[in-house]
Amino acid sequence: MSSKTAESKTLDSLKDLMLKPEKEQIQRIEDRLDDPMVRAKEISQTLPEAISLSIINNNKLSRVIQPVIDESIKVSVKNNPKALADAIFPVLGPGIRKAISSTIMGMIQSLNQMLNHSFSIQGLKWRFEAFKTKKQFAEIILLHTLVYQVEQIFLIHRDSGIVLEHVVTKDAITQDPDLVSGMLTAIQNFVKDSFQTDDEDGLETLRIGSDRSVWIENGEQALIAAVIRGTPPLNLRIKYRELIEEIHIKSGAALKKFNGDSLPFSIFREQLKDGLHFQEKVNKKQISFLTWFIIFLILTSLGLWGFSLFKTNMMWTGYLERLKNQKGLIIVSAQKNQGIYHISGLRDPLAKDPLNLLQKEEEKRIKITTHWKPFYSLDPGFILQRAHKLLKPPSTIKLELSGNSILARGKASQDWIETFQKTALTIPGIDGFEEGLIQNIDKEKLNNTVKGLMAIKVYFENNSTNLVKEQEQRLTQVYQKIKAIQMLQFKLKEPLQIVITGHADSSGTEKLNLKLSRNRAENIFNYLTGLGINSSFLTISGVGNNKPLKKENDKDDRQYNRAVSFDTFYLLSTKGS
């Protein structure tokens, strides 16, 4: 055991002799490895180089370290937000300012447009549209005013001002793009130099007149300049921003080495063209077939309605015209109210019913209410008509007007003549009458009857008051005629007396004959009064043989003179038959 210990000691000494420096080195390394402070100190010296190398080799470090940094930022923000805020303020500040200023610019622009359009006809139209679509007025304005057209887009090499690519819409009028691009670059430089701005971006917008502008999106090596007509939305700028960034990512190297050959950049032509394309925003609503059809229907029905209205109106005026020309009607007012026509005025009772003047078709279309007050028309036709109505003349009478007088012509009875006399002046429109042309048929009848009576003789037997036989019929005739005369004279108010004269033949004495003839007349008188003839109407006379009816030559002549004859006379008046 002791030998073994000694052996081991010897080996250790040997080891010390042989490996001491290495041992110490290993000890130092162990110490270093064990002491984190020492290691940290060492790593801190090599870390920057290590990071540089890592960036060269695939950037692996960035990826690895990213979660750590993210976490650190989170912790930092949690523990002390102010520190981070202070740190990023200088970066954030300008960014926010820029965003705010462009927003305010946009708002001012809209506000301007709103004010400009508020009171114009266009404005009113848009207000109506806003009302119709229930959208905000401002929204409608934006919708309409954000009509724009990107006319040209330049992709320009920033330093030389040489055009790398240029796209243009079909109908835009353009100048030589190389010259425009050069001058644009010169002006950008000029502005930058003149105002000594630190901002790398320089000019961002050029406004030309009220509706054209050039938007410039600057990249490091190249820029996009878009010539825009109208008012584009701000997000368009973001699209250009993205495009110029993409161009730099894809062709950054080519841009750096650019020597005047623009061919490599033609690959962006389509994208730039898209930049023209997606801006073409014309807010024209296509009117559908249905809308056209509805418009057509509306117009057609409006037309028909209008035509019908026109037709009804024509009928109405035509009807009114006819009414106005109608005798016995005076229209005071005629108006339409709620589809019904109201007519009021004066109407002669004899005038035609105005409603009967409506033709069948008119009756269908025009609804009419009337209100008439009666009046007498002084139209001659109406006066005559009225006279006919009141006088009811027989068919043998013709009524005529002579001025304001009425004249009757023809045959009429005493009764009618009296009516005429009494009524003529009561007829409205008449202030005189003429009856001289009327033939009184009652008077004629009286005359004729008197004549008939006077032609009749009643014969008697010789020296007797007895009637010769078979004279009953003759007596009846006498009676009837006298009765008629009595009635007629009463009607005509003519104080006519009938004289019954008795006659005798020349045989016998005069004294006897006188008595005989008177008895004969009395005999007839008694007969007539016995039948009811008023005695005061009759006068008896006996003339004997003093007034023979015939010269006596033979016995027949004597018989002829044995008779009673009749005659008439007027009591008070001289008027005779």
Place this chain on the structure above:
Amino acid sequence: MKKKICMLGAFAVGKTSLVERYVHSIFSDKYHTTVGVKIEKMQTAIGEEIVDLIIWDLHGEDEFQHVQLSYLKGSSGLIYVADGTRKSTLATALNLKEIAEKTIGKVPFILVLNKMDLQDQWEIDDLTLKDIEDKGIIVVQTSAKTGDEVKHTFQLLTKKMLDK
């Protein structure tokens, strides 16, 4: 192929007249005095290659101003123009060359002595000319009035730019 070139030189050396009859422009001379540059375009061909020269005709100032320096950026070639009848303009041109090289580095260039039609007033002697040429500077004498050598000058510069 498009190349931007700048024309630099003192006031009234004839820069504008030099190119006037060969170029296409849409801008008025007003730009010279307002923005300080007028841009023109000239097409030229070297062999098969057609080159559009975008000529930035810088407003001639006797003292080169800060404003114009940025106009030089991105130039592929420069033409310095001096007036042969005014010796001082040559100095200006050479001075401009110094400044331009400081600003954008070395690019192909040509020194033009204009107004060679006015030989009797010529102020630049052969010795001075030789000194300049010895420095490796290409000098072309032109006349904007007669058009002599003008086209040649642009072609020469174009060739140099393409050869670079």
